[in-house]
Amino acid sequence: MPEPLLEVRDLVKHFPLPRTLLDAALRRPQETVRAVDGVSFRLSRGKTLGLVGESGCGKSTLGRCILRLYEADEGEVRFGGVDLMRLDERELVPFRTRMQVVFQDPYASLNPRQAVGHTLLEVLDVHEIGAPGERRERMAHLLTQVGLSPGDAHKYPGEFSGGQRQRIGIARALAVEPELLIADEPLSALDVSIQAQILQLLLDLRTSLGLTMLFISHDLRVVRYLCDEVAVMYLGRIVERAATEDLFANPRHPYTIALLSAVPEVWSRPRDEIPIEGEPPSAMRIPRGCRFHPRCPWKVERCLAESPALERVRPDHEVACHVATARPAAGLPEAPAARPETAPEG
């Protein structure tokens, strides 16, 4: 197996909640949001990994820890074999250009008072990309690459539509010729027709530039379309990871199965309802044992006490579920009968 471009090992990021004087006086225990709670994965060069999960599952925090926008508490983030968490700011600088990020809301990350061409030139200047005389040409090329025209360089972010701004966000990320692109919900704020355009753009760029991509999303439909492999997160942990086709064809974790069955699809009859109950619990009060057990229709006694680790059930397919790993060939038993959508608190 070749060295992965990115390897994350046992990453942990907890956020302590602010304490009031009253909390201290009453000696209440410190509460913590366990946003990322022991995550490991490898991402090979040229591949795209989709990180999916619902709000609060820790997927964005994980992305930010990898970029060192957050300092993780424990674990390793190895990029090209180097553990980024051991580097100081100065040592980190060369890595800043090797990985780039695209956020959901490009408007918030663009300077509204600066023409976009200027923004791009600034990136090229700061990171000394190419010879100074060639940077204008390179800036024009970047705009063309993301489907804008060089003439757009003198426009301000406010003059662009949401989809076009996302193109600018992508152009800025690509300006430094990164090896890894982390895209955090880059399509979520966009309308369907525009979303498809940006999706196609990401797909084309990945092929033409050989980008490695970590694609963070709540949308399984988009992930299916774009990613080579998928990791499903639930309450700070990866509960299932597999090659995309295999994950969608043979989902094994009850949560993955439920997520897939909940996607409103065109062209397919409503699926058999998977009766997962309630809503995800808060990341401050993660259930004992398997963190999914309060909502799981398949739970057995062991799930209440013992937290399952990711185990291989098929080639290139790992699941963290006692029930699923006990039946690696067969998958889960028949789903228990669906109950009405009434749900006890998770």
Add this chain to the structure above:
Amino acid sequence: MSEALLVVEDLHVEIPTRRGTVEAVRGASFTVERGETFALVGESGSGKTMTCRAILRLVHPPGAITRGSIRFQGRDLVHLPEREVQRIRGTTVVMVFQDPMTALNPVLTVEEQITEAVPRSPSPASRRSRALELLRQVGMPDPERRLGAYPHQLSGGQRQRVMLAIALARRPALLVADEPTTALDVTIQAQILRLIVRLQKEYEMALILVTHDLGVVYQVVDRVAVMYAGQVVELATKADLFAHPRHPYTIGLIRSIPSVDRRRRLTPIPGIPPDLVGLGPGCPFAPRCAWASDECRAGEIPFLRVGEGHWSRCLKALQVGAAADA
């Protein structure tokens, strides 16, 4: 033949702004039958929300309904006195919104907000038990305890359940749900959609579901109006719309949705929607349309009948349709 529950005809809504007049709705026409599940689909700025607000007469000044008619149970809502409209709003026609946090009162408990909607006559005790019954019907976990909760203590899904409980208190004839699940996670979205459909059947209400998500449309509704740039560009049963679309925009939308079932080729619609200020004559979709010709850009495009209960605002509907079916 008795008239449909709701008849919207040639509705126009305009909003004056500093840049000029935004033509938010430019001639929307459709009907909704009793007990029917109807969807208004479109992207941001297509006019779907404004159309719904017009139905409830919730277009805020300086915005105004400038033309057209809205008949509900045979009464003309556009010209009804405000007092009469208030009587209808919240009783026979109710609306739930995308963000229940802003629609709920933050300083009142769940019980206070539901009982406020329950008819006045019964005693406080019976109003309370009606509130509890409503909370049970909307599948609220632990309903007794939730009666005393404030909106901020509830999750997004639970708040949407409270909104539905309030909406149902008067047994409305029409429920307008504006992107009711857009802010929710996919597993919660599925729960709430199932709930809305079940309640709609139990209460024999008509439902107008406003959404940008064709997947939601496919899973839930009977009939669909697709909106673009303030107009209904296609109106059809769900089955017809997805199997035999007759407008290039609808076809583009359908081809833009990725699927979890299979990796279909996506064919995005090029370009972006038009600015709704100072739109000229002609088809507003023409600049993005592969079939567009000079006549499309020239004058008003009529809403053409292209099949049984199937309408399209496209001069090339038949050619476009033949290509889509092929």
